[in-house]
Amino acid sequence: MMKTTTTRPAAVAPSLPGGGDGVSRGLGAVVDEACRAVVRSEEAPPDGSGAVAPADCASLAETLPSSPVGEGAAARADRGGPGGRREERAPDGRAVGAPSCATAPPVAGLTGMSTCDWPGHLAATVFLQGCPWNCTYCHNRDLIDPRAPGVLEWSDVLAFLGRRRGLLDGLVFSGGEPTRTAALPEAISDVRALGLAVGLHTSGAFPSRLAQVLGDLRWVGLDIKALPEDYQAVVGRPGAGERAWRSLGLVLESGVDYEVRTTIHPGSAATDRLGEIVARLLAAGVRTFALQQAREIGTREGFRADEPGWDDRFRALAAEVDTLGFDRFEARPAR
Numbered sequence: 001m002m003k004t005t006t007t008r009p010a011a012v013a014p015s016l017p018g019g020g021d022g023v024s025r026g027l028g029a030v031v032d033e034a035c036r037a038v039v040r041s042e043e044a045p046p047d048g049s050g051a052v053a054p055a056d057c058a059s060l061a062e063t064l065p066s067s068p069v070g071e072g073a074a075a076r077a078d079r080g081g082p083g084g085r086r087e088e089r090a091p092d093g094r095a096v097g098a099p100s101c102a103t104a105p106p107v108a109g110l111t112g113m114s115t116c117d118w119p120g121h122l123a124a125t126v127f128l129q130g131c132p133w134n135c136t137y138c139h140n141r142d143l144i145d146p147r148a149p150g151v152l153e154w155s156d157v158l159a160f161l162g163r164r165r166g167l168l169d170g171l172v173f174s175g176g177e178p179t180r181t182a183a184l185p186e187a188i189s190d191v192r193a194l195g196l197a198v199g200l201h202t203s204g205a206f207p208s209r210l211a212q213v214l215g216d217l218r219w220v221g222l223d224i225k226a227l228p229e230d231y232q233a234v235v236g237r238p239g240a241g242e243r244a245w246r247s248l249g250l251v252l253e254s255g256v257d258y259e260v261r262t263t264i265h266p267g268s269a270a271t272d273r274l275g276e277i278v279a280r281l282l283a284a285g286v287r288t289f290a291l292q293q294a295r296e297i298g299t300r301e302g303f304r305a306d307e308p309g310w311d312d313r314f315r316a317l318a319a320e321v322d323t324l325g326f327d328r329f330e331a332r333p334a335r
C-alpha cells in the first residue's frame, strides 16, 4: 500500500497526498472482560511468518495514567473504564466502544481526521502493523515487520472514534496490510457498531481474507502495483501478482465502491508497462482509477523516485490515462 511516511512510535500517517491530525501512543487501555476467546487465521500469511499472534485481552486490561490527547479519568469513565460505565449499547448488546474480540489488531498509528484517505469522505485512518511484502517504494517500512507490536490499544481507538461520531463519515483501515491481521473482521464490526462506515486500503495480498470482509466495507482502495508477471520485482515475493489481481476480481464482483491505484516511479515495471496495466484494468471492468507518483521520503536506501524530466513525464502519462475512459480518474503527483 502506498502512503506517506510513518515513523514509529509517532502514530500519524496519511495516504498520498497526505494530511490529517494524529494521536500518539500511550492512550489508556480499557478492555472488555468478555474478550478472552482467541481468533485465529485460516489463511496463513505468504511471508511465512505465521498468523498474527492472538493477544490475550486480560494482558491488555490495564489503564495507563494519562493520554497525550488530554483524555482524563472522566473520559475513561465515559467509555466504561475505571470510574464509570457507559450505558450505550451496540445492537449485539455489547457496550459501544468496547472491542468485540479477544485479538486486538496491532495498531501502529491513527490519523484522527483526513480528507485524503477516503476520497470524498472525512475519515479517520488506523494503520495496522505488518505486511507480507517489501515493495521497492514502500513509504511505511516501519509497518512491514509483523512481529513489531502496536503502539495504540484498540479499545482506545474505539473510544477516540466514539468521541468523533457525528464529525466523521467513517474509518479507513490501512497499513501495512490490514487484511494480514486475523482480528480485522471483528475490528470492522467494532467500528460499524459505532455507526461509522468502514473503508479499507489493501494491496490485495490476502484475497480470502479480503473476501471475508468485503460485505462489511463501504469502500476499498486497492493497489495494483504491476502486471501479475512483474509483481515479484516490485514486492519481492513470489505469487504476489496472482493474489493482487484475484483480489481485484473480488472487489469488482462484490459491488463495493472502490478505487484502484497504481504507483509509478522512474524505471519501474509499472511505468514501463502502464498502458498494458490500464488496458487490463479497463478490460476487467475497473471504472475508478488513480495514478500516483512515488515519493522518496521514508523509502529504503538507494531508492530514487525522481530523475530529470520525471514530473513532466508523470503529468503526460496521467493526461494520457485520463483520455482512456475511466468514469473517475485522479492523478496524484508527488509534488
Ligand code: SF4
Pocket: 001, 002, 003, 131, 132, 133, 134, 135, 137, 138, 139, 140, 141, 143, 144, 175, 176, 177, 203, 235
Ligand atoms: S511493503 Fe506493504 S505496506 Fe509497503 S507499499 Fe508494499 S504492500 Fe504497502
